[in-house]
């Protein structure tokens with residue numbers, strides 16, 4: 001009897017400590033706060049991975065710039081100080097120029113087109129390419145179509161943009177877009193509320209959820225539904241870390257991230273109509289149909305810029321343009 005008890009005790013202890021030591025922590029970074037598009041992906045991913053791995057993996061979320069800005073988050077992923085991140089397409093630009101293809105202005109007409117390209121073989125070329133800079137690209141979730149806001153005047157045509165100081169992400173293509181549109185683009189990492197409030201910058205551009213979650217209606221009177229860039233997030237892991245995982249864990253994680261991304265895209269899109277209502281109710285003046293043809297004309301030559309001359313980058317851009325014609 002005593003022996004049996006001892007044996008049970010040993011087995012219990014073994015299971016307990018075994019379990020404790022087996023839990024692998026995944027540190028996941030996002031720059032934005034709870035309620036943001038990035039956090040919705042991250043939280044869904046955490047739920048799926050912990051459930052499916054029976055807590056063999058535990059996901060710890062670092063949000064609200066607690067790990068620094070998006071460029072700094074990506075550097076930490078490269079070094080494997082954190083294992084995963086959901087980061088806006090813009091700041092990837094300095095790590096791998098192929099990522100700027102999707103930031104090309106007016107590339108996708110609508111959500112369906114974005115999904116078709118990004119979930120298909122062309123999107124996969126971007127994920128694959130990221131390996132050469134130390135990232136395992138898993139999937140694409142979304143920020144959404146970006147719209148211009150500012151505190152100075154309603155913007156209907158490029159003439160109204162002249163001289164506006166517009167904050168842009170740390171991305172050469174975003175800077176080039178706003179230069180071509182006649183603004184005075186100012187690269188600045190997220191968050192930017194204070195700079196808008198203090199009028200260091202006149203405007204910024206982001207999807208509707210940002211204006212709501214970050215309360216930009218308090219400090220930006222005017223919004224134009226320019227939809228100039230479909231802004232994706234790239235959901236990445238550290239390649240160094242990825243290579244330490246066995247195949248079945250890799251598959252489980254990859255699948256969970258893709259499902260989290262698909263979930264979040266649908267969630268984001270389903271809320272846009274209400275967001276627009278809310279922003280108007282909060283007093284924003286919205287130009288719903290700006291002269292998009294005139295904006296397009298201003299940026300039509302960007303594909304011939306140096307930014308797109310790397311053959312790998314140019315090739316993908318032209319292929320996507322052809323596919324969405």
Ligand code: EAX
Pocket residue numbers: 031032088143169189190205206210231
């Ligand atoms: O998701 O920096 C940006 O403008 C991003 O869109 C921001 O992280 C909000």
